[in-house]
Amino acid sequence: MPWSGWDPLASFLIAYLILITATPLVKSSAQRLLLTNTADTEYSLRNVLSEITNQRGVASYAVPKFWTDDRTGSETGGNLQGVMHVAAMRGADLEDVRDRVRNYLSKEGIDVTIQVEREGDGTCWCGLGRTSPLSPRLSGGF
Structure with missing residues (x-):
């Protein structure tokens, strides 16, 4: 058998x-x-994001989420895309702040959608107005 x-x-x-x-x-x-990026991409992205508060009219930012555009068919050669929330200083023009941040990130090769609100507006879903404007909140997706 x-x-x-x-x-x-x-x-x-x-x-x-x-x-x-x-x-x-x-x-x-x-x-x-999970919108993860390579360590090199994350390092350079953190450097780029640290300069956002130096743009005129920007008080702080929150919930930045960035990912690699994989429509190019390349694993490493895609552009970064993302979304983020920016708090504009009181008296600053919201459209001007949005354009400044978008242009700055565009020069760095990042295509971003930006939601802009006044500093201290506590009604936002992300809680940006309820935190200290001195320290930007970074959460996930980075």
Whole structure:
């Protein structure tokens, strides 16, 4: 009588092959869904974001979320895209502040959508007006 363990052994081998080939796909998908960036990109992004409060009329910023545009088909060569919230100083023109921040980030190769509100406006969903304007809040997606 032949050994009856071939069928379970073949099933285990096939399951193992599926596991090792699917793992990179799952990791890549999770990184994109969680908006993760490479360490180099994150480092340069933090440097760029630290200069936002030096733009005229900007009091602070919050909830910056950036990701790599992967429509180019390249894993490493895509542009950064993102969204963020900016608090404008009292008396500053909101459109001017938005344009200044957008132009600054555009020069750095970042396409961003910006929500601008007055400093101290506590009605925002992100809580920007309820925190100290001296320290920008960075949260996730970075």
